[in-house]
């Protein structure tokens with residue numbers, strides 16, 4: 141491994157330079173977002189690290205993020221596809237990993253039309269309302285029993301069933317008990333994709349798969365793909381028996397599309413389910429963790445909800461625009477705990493000059509949004525959870541404010557952003573307005589472990605377990 145430094149006007153890689161801190165090298169494997177943020181404080185907002193045959197550029201300032209995501213979007217719009225994704229030919233089918241190409245455009249368009257456009261989302265609000273009510277009922281049952289709720293599990297069940305209803309018109313997870321299996325598969329996939337893999341840096345190791353990452357991921361992804369394959373077969377049988385498909389869902393549309401075959405549908409579903417469930421779950425876990433420890437923010441959020449929609453009621457999508465404090469809580473959660481801390485790594489498709497450096501063609505480019513969110517020259521009291529900082533600003537998360545880009549930006553911006561935002565507001569607002577919460581251990585909202593765990597996404601290392609009390 142070579143630390144090749146961050147000198148201005150240098151053509152990268154000019155090194156090698158000695159790595160400044162061995163501790164950081166060790167940490168690179170387990171907490172790369174933190175150690176690279178630390179190195180950025182010393183070496184500036186653009187760094188280059190060469191491991192094996194791969195040069196990785198890490199940018200850590202809003203200005204550099206803008207260079208990558210907007211100014212040179214075209215040059216950085218392909219993805220650096222990890223070996224972990226080379227399973228079941230997923231890299232050749234997934235909208236998240238395909239290079240910008242006619243197939244990628246088609247998959248984005250068909251997903252937008254059927255899932256994410258404002259018209260579609262407005263027309264299937266009822267689905268989300270129903271799944272939200274299931275969530276509130278589950279939590280109400282726990283409150284009657286005085287049981288703690290594992291927020292991650294509860295939210296994961298809601299997210300996955302919401303997606304499975306939109307796509308397949310059914311609940312994929314029925315009981316709280318069966319959430320674990322599917323959640324474990326998704327979490328394992330994210331962890332394997334984020335794990336440093338020697339085969340990504342030394343191509344000669346690709347066949348050997350020395351850490352077993354590809355082979356484990358093949359098993360996890362295979363299980364999910366089989367589930368979707370069975371669902372597609374059941375639907376085809378139904379269409380054959382009944383002569384028509386009365387389900388008004390995404391599967392119906394995809395099966396009718398000349399441009400999609402069954403394999404493409406399975407991989408699209410895998411991409412959307414994995415990308416969409418882990419990110420939403422971890423964001424809500426962090427938001428609840430911050431709120432239960434921050435009495436002032438929690439009571440302000442409750443007060444706003446009570447005034448605008450009424451005490452103890454679930455949030456409706458039409459309420460969202462009237463809830464600035466809730467919106468600020470979500471933004472503040474994204475600032476401190478972006479669920480995809482480096483975005484999905486990009487790959488330079490040509491030599492590009494940014495900020496005085498030449499990024500070589502083929503280099504991997506990471507935008508450290510975690511570091512940007514905690515940078516004290518960008519944010520006042522950067523370490524403090526304070527939703528108020530967003531109350532009188534126009535900063536939003538839609539890819540135009542480079543100090544806050546949890547969904548990325550440019551043409552590869554998160555496809556699921558419009559759905560994600562609706563789900564986050566609905567779930568967080570309703571959890572806050574329908575229940576009072578205290579920590580499981582002793583009710584003292586002081587000592588929650590706020591350590592994170594890096595996969596490709598950043599989750600809480602320990603689950604958030606909190607005891608609900610129904611608001612009457």
Ligand code: HEM
Pocket residue numbers: 235236237248303411412413415416417419420423478479480483484485546547548549550551552553554555556557559560
């Ligand atoms: C809190 C929620 C979410 C966060 C923070 C998030 C974040 C991200 C990020 C950072 C990227 C990479 C963007 C870039 O490289 O510029 C991405 C891509 C993507 N996301 Fe999300 N995401 C979320 C929810 C969802 C949901 C709900 C879905 C779908 C159901 C989804 C589907 C996708 C897809 C398909 C891509 C790949 C797009 C492409 O490469 O063209 N995401 N997301």
